Amino acid sequence: xxxxxxxxxxxxxxxxxxxxxxxxxxxxxxxxxxxxxxxxxxxxxxxxxxxxxxxxxxxxxxxxxxxxxxxxxxxxxxxxxxxxxxxxxxxxxxxxxxxxxxxxxxxxxxxxxxxxxxxxxxxxxxxxxxxxxxxxxxxxxxxxxxxxxxxxxxxxxxxxxxxxxxxxxxxxxxxxxxxxxxxxxxxxxxxxxxxxxxxxxxxxxxxxxxxxxxxxxxxxxxxxxxxxxxxxxxxxxxxxxxxxxxxxxxxxxxxxxxxxxxxxxxxxxxxxxxxxxxxxxxxxx
Numbered sequence: 001x002x003x004x005x006x007x008x009x010x011x012x013x014x015x016x017x018x019x020x021x022x023x024x025x026x027x028x029x030x031x032x033x034x035x036x037x038x039x040x041x042x043x044x045x046x047x048x049x050x051x052x053x054x055x056x057x058x059x060x061x062x063x064x065x066x067x068x069x070x071x072x073x074x075x076x077x078x079x080x081x082x083x084x085x086x087x088x089x090x091x092x093x094x095x096x097x098x099x100x101x102x103x104x105x106x107x108x109x110x111x112x113x114x115x116x117x118x119x120x121x122x123x124x125x126x127x128x129x130x131x132x133x134x135x136x137x138x139x140x141x142x143x144x145x146x147x148x149x150x151x152x153x154x155x156x157x158x159x160x161x162x163x164x165x166x167x168x169x170x171x172x173x174x175x176x177x178x179x180x181x182x183x184x185x186x187x188x189x190x191x192x193x194x195x196x197x198x199x200x201x202x203x204x205x206x207x208x209x210x211x212x213x214x215x216x217x218x219x220x221x222x223x224x225x226x227x228x229x230x231x232x233x234x235x236x237x238x239x240x241x242x243x244x245x246x247x248x249x250x251x252x253x254x255x256x257x258x259x260x261x262x263x264x265x266x267x268x269x270x271x272x273x274x275x276x277x278x279x280x281x282x283x284x285x
Contacts, residue, residue, distance in 0.1 A: 009033075022054055032058050068110040071120065075106040075233025076159035078198020082124070082231065086117045096121050101198070102152040102228030105131055131234060139241035144176040153224045154179075154240045155232035160189035164258050168235055172243035174251055174261065183249065185218035193229040255279075 009032060013025035032054075071089045073082055083098040091113040099121060105128035111120050136148045145151040158171045178185055191209050192201045194216050210219055215226035248261040250268035255278040262268040279285045 021052070027054075068112070070108050070110055072108045073104060073106040073124065073231065075236060076156070076230045077104075077106055078193075078230045079104065080197045080199060082121075086121060089117070089120075091115075092117045092120065094118055099125065100227075102156060102231055103128055104231040106231055106233045128231070132237065135234070135237050135241055143241050143243070144179045145240060149227070150224055151237060151240050152228045152232060153226075155236040156228035156230040157185065157187045157189060157218075157225075158239055159230055159232040159236040161187060162259065165235060167258060168239040169242065169244035170246060170248065170261055171251065171259070172236075172239040173246040174248050176240070176243045177247065177249050179223065181249075182222060184220075184222055185224070187218050189229055190216045190218040190225050193225070198230055 010025070010029055013022065013029050013032075016022045017025040069089070069091060071085055073085065077085075079099045079101045082104050083096065086092065086096060089111070092111060092115055094116040096117045104121070104124040107124075107127060109120055109123060132148050132152065136151065139151075143151075145154055154172070154175060157175060158168055162168060162171050175185055175187070177183075188205060191205055191212070192198075194212070194214050195201065195209060210217075213220050215221075216229065218225060246261070247263045250262040250265065250271075251259040252262075252268065252271050252275050254260045254271075255275065260271045260274075262271055276285060
């Protein structure tokens with residue numbers, strides 16, 4: 001139920017009675033004035049549990065324990081999907097622009113009925129600014145990225161390349177080693193980003209997309225893309241600022257949802273053949 005801004009105790013009692021939270025608005029007001037103290041009630045949306053006593057209902061309204069709604073942004077969510085999530089979130093007001101990629105910190109964000117979408121987005125972006133500054137200050141010596149912006153770009157690739165928390169630092173090590181030695185990153189998600197702006201491709205990558213020259217395709221350029229390809233989470237940011245101590249330059253799927261890593265091309269090619277064998281056994285090739 002909703003208690004409007006500026007509502008009196010009598011008005012609130014009437015709304016409570018309409019919602020079935022209390023039996024009598026008149027009796028609630030009388031008891032509140034006798035036993036409820038002098039604290040004012042607070043506006044907002046409330047969820048009143050069944051059979052809650054009138055005294056506890058009053059405490060809830062005086063304490064301002066309003067109903068908290070949540071919008072959840074998963075690690076690796078691209079900004080176009082952040083925009084869509086906020087636009088679909090019930091009881092938010094106003095409109096927003098699609099935020100710049102990499103400026104939102106994935107997390108669960110509480111909001112109240114009537115909050116603006118821009119205010120929630122502002123909190124998401126402040127959270128990213130604050131966390132990135134903290135993580136950058138604590139980065140390990142020798143991290144290959146030379147700026148917080150580069151860390152975000154690399155972290156977004158790591159986020160898209162593995163869903164296993166235990167692998168993030170190893171994937172970060174592979175790409176850090178490639179950057180350090182001047183190898184192309186050759187990360188498939190960077191091919192997809194200019195095509196879908198981060199949404200799932202839903203099909204195999206086309207040869208024309210693999211060969212496309214743009215500011216994101218790391219199969220056609222050395223170094224990082226021009227910016228993030230998603231909004232990386234805390235763990236991915238931490239991984240690129242403290243990658244695993246490894247000489248690995250390659251990785252490929254291992255058939256169990258993870259990856260197998262290799263230091264040399266010869267080792268990698270053998271791992272690729274094992275992956276192909278798994279796919280053939282599954283009827284995927």
